[in-house]
Amino acid sequence: MSVKDRKRGRPKASAGQLSQEVIGDKAKELMRLEGKVPSIRKLATALQVDAMAIYHYFDNKSALLEAITRSLIEEIYQPKTCQQWQAELKQLSLSYLRLLRQYPGLLETMLGMTTDGPAVVFTERFQTAISPLNLTDATKKHSLDLWVDYLHGLALAVNCAPGAHEVEPLLEGPLNFYMTSLEHMAST
Secondary structure, three states, X not given: OOHHHOOOOOOOOOOXXXXXXXXXXXXHHHHHHHOOOOOHHHHHHHHOOOHHHHHHHOOOHHHHHHHHHHHHHOOOOOOOOOOOHXXXXXXXXXXXXXXXXXXOOHHHHHHOOOOOHHHXXXXXXXXXXXXHHOOOHHHHHHHHHHHHHHHHHHHHHHHXXXXXXXXXXXXXXXXXXXXXXXXXXXXX
């Protein structure tokens, strides 16, 4: 069946196979394979539906991007509020870097977005991890900005390197330095 043979418009309720979740899962699969967010047309072809059927579930491509990226970011480690904040921050950071490595186009997609839904998820998890430090709001913001910039730079460097390395050894030294600085900020 060619795209032209498919019926346009709202999918039939009896079809039952198409949903936001199905569309999102297929988009993530294509993104992982191709390293970039698929076009609506490519996504529709992979789902064997007309492109307009996707717009029944998402108002526009931006809404689809928001749903995909937020869904992916929600997969990262959820820190617990505990006194072992260093271990929690490390797990969160490694989980985030592994996600960015698994989906090479994800970082570029998030950086190009006009919404901040995925960033909110990471911010909340970061703040949970460092909550035992009782930092001021300004210090929390500066420490978040600095750490996210480092993680994004590391992710870009690893994704651009042929024969990319495991991220944990690359993270260890800078993370220890960063956590020592956060402890110092908490004690002042």
